[in-house]
Amino acid sequence: MSTQLKNEEFVLFTRPSGQSDIKSAWKLQSCLMPIITKDNEFILETLFVSVDPYLSSGLKKSALGGAINSIGSIQISGLVARVIESRNPNIPVDTIVTGRMEWKRFILANGTEPRFRIVQKPTDKNTIYNKIGFSTAVGVLGMPSQTSYYGILSVANTQPSDVLVISGAAGAVGTIAGQIAKKIRGAKMVIGIAGGKKKCDCIVNELGFDAAIDYKEYNTKDKMVNRLKELTPSGITQYFDNTGGFVTDAIFDIIERHSKIIICGQISTYNNSEEDLSKSNIYPNYLAKTIYRGLSILGFVCSDFIHRNEEEFFKDMPNWLEQGIIKFHETIIDGFENLPRAYEMLFTGENIGKIVVKV
Numbered sequence: 224m225s226t227q228l229k230n231e232e233f234v235l236f237t238r239p240s241g242q243s244d245i246k247s248a249w250k251l252q253s254c255l256m257p258i259i260t261k262d263n264e265f266i267l268e269t270l271f272v273s274v275d276p277y278l279s280s281g282l283k284k285s286a287l288g289g290a291i292n293s294i295g296s297i298q299i300s301g302l303v304a305r306v307i308e309s310r311n312p313n314i315p316v317d318t319i320v321t322g323r324m325e326w327k328r329f330i331l332a333n334g335t336e337p338r339f340r341i342v343q344k345p346t347d348k349n350t351i352y353n354k355i356g357f358s359t360a361v362g363v364l365g366m367p368s369q370t371s372y373y374g375i376l377s378v379a380n381t382q383p384s385d386v387l388v389i390s391g392a393a394g395a396v397g398t399i400a401g402q403i404a405k406k407i408r409g410a411k412m413v414i415g416i417a418g419g420k421k422k423c424d425c426i427v428n429e430l431g432f433d434a435a436i437d438y439k440e441y442n443t444k445d446k447m448v449n450r451l452k453e454l455t456p457s458g459i460t461q462y463f464d465n466t467g468g469f470v471t472d473a474i475f476d477i478i479e480r481h482s483k484i485i486i487c488g489q490i491s492t493y494n495n496s497e498e499d500l501s502k503s504n505i506y507p508n509y510l511a512k513t514i515y516r517g518l519s520i521l522g523f524v525c526s527d528f529i530h531r532n533e534e535e536f537f538k539d540m541p542n543w544l545e546q547g548i549i550k551f552h553e554t555i556i557d558g559f560e561n562l563p564r565a566y567e568m569l570f571t572g573e574n575i576g577k578i579v580v581k582v
């Protein structure tokens with residue numbers, strides 16, 4: 224291993240108390256270059272790091288799911304990396320891999336890391352990743368897209384008769400969920416809710432949604448209700464919720480009887496202060512509203528499905544991409560040091576499609 228290479232890592236420095244200070248959650252620090260000491264170990268050079276909304280949970284004092292990160296611990300998320308040194312016969316130098324690993328420029332691994340997967344072997348350069356980029360292993364060919372896939376095909380089970388509304392529609396999950404509902408399942412109508420004209424134009428004109436609503440223009444529950452009613456004369460039968468907030472309030476008031484409300488995410492609440500209970504994600508009348516209208520609220524986490532049916536996803540999605548049926552967007556941020564800023568962009572809505580940091 225060359226001694227010129229320098230390693231760096233991001234550790235949790237402080238628990239953000241609200242949206243304004245999320246970027247300062249982590250501290251960048253120097254660390255030692257990894258050294259192989261055992262059989263099966265290999266050294267990775269990080270190529271792309273995924274920032275995702277769920278990371279907010281680990282930063283809190285009481286996580287919504289998964290572990291609470293301790294102060295000083297190295298942040299973990301999905302990443303893509305290249306093997307630069309190896310004592311593992313199955314994972315030689317130049318293999319491209321993905322998995323949930325530490326935010327470090329250089330990582331010691333052995334292939335038992337969570338969600339570890341070989342993306343491309345050194346002997347096989349003719350993969351879809353060579354056409355669409357290795358970053359997609361944490362995007363349209365990774366966890367967010369698997370969320371869309373299982374969310375629409377297994378949880379919503381969208382049918383041609385369905386009128387589906389998706390919030391967070393211009394993001395990693397939303398862009399793919401809307402296309403699967405429309406193009407694969409043939410939904411009667413798919414309406415995306417997103418922030419700003421650029422995002423709304425993109426999901427309709429490029430991705431094939433039937434309509435979009437800019438929630439920053441239709442910025443109250445009443446305005447949203449009226450716009451949704453205008454666009455859906457026959458009523459809404461499914462709602463795929465990525466955001467929560469007043470959009471979700473609006474849908475609850477007008478969604479058809481016996482409809483499905485799929486709770487994929489609630490990003491509008493993730494940076495709420497844990498001290499301020501008045502801002503906690505509790506709307507008592509949601510449950511009461513399900514009774515007479517026989518509504519189903521279905522929460523789901525993609526990890527429940529990934530373990531069961533991963534082969535189906537890795538058969539279908541590359542085909543749909545190769546055939547140009549499903550299109551995808553990425554927002555690539557350059558520089559390992561910009562990881563905190565990229566994470567912040569999820570909450571300021573500066574990404575279209577999957578946001579990934581290129582190291």
Ligand SMILES: NC(=O)C1=CN([C@@H]2O[C@H](COP(=O)(O)OP(=O)(O)OC[C@H]3O[C@@H](n4cnc5c(N)ncnc54)[C@H](OP(=O)(O)O)[C@@H]3O)[C@@H](O)[C@H]2O)C=CC1
Pocket residue numbers: 275276277366367370391392393394395396397416417418419422465466468486487488489490491492523524525526568569570571572573574575576577578
């Ligand atoms: N259940 C599961 O297994 C999984 C759930 N998820 C959830 O899916 C959702 C989308 O994730 P992902 O696709 O990775 O992220 P996105 O790529 O959608 O990025 C986040 C987007 O959320 C929107 N947003 C941010 N803050 C707010 C707010 N206060 N109100 C409304 N919209 C907001 C922004 O878009 P805009 O400009 O439109 O506001 C932003 O671009 C998240 O809630 C996430 O937790 C993700 C993966 C797995």
Ligand SMILES: CCCCCC(=O)/C=C/[C@@H]1[C@@H](C/C=C\CCCC(=O)O)[C@@H](O)C[C@H]1O
Pocket residue numbers: 276277278279280287288289290366487488489493524525526
């Ligand atoms: C802040 C809560 C966000 C919930 C929605 C979401 O984005 C979920 C993403 C999951 C995420 C789950 C996080 C913790 C559960 C730990 C178990 C695990 O499988 O890791 C992460 O797992 C990827 C998505 O499945």
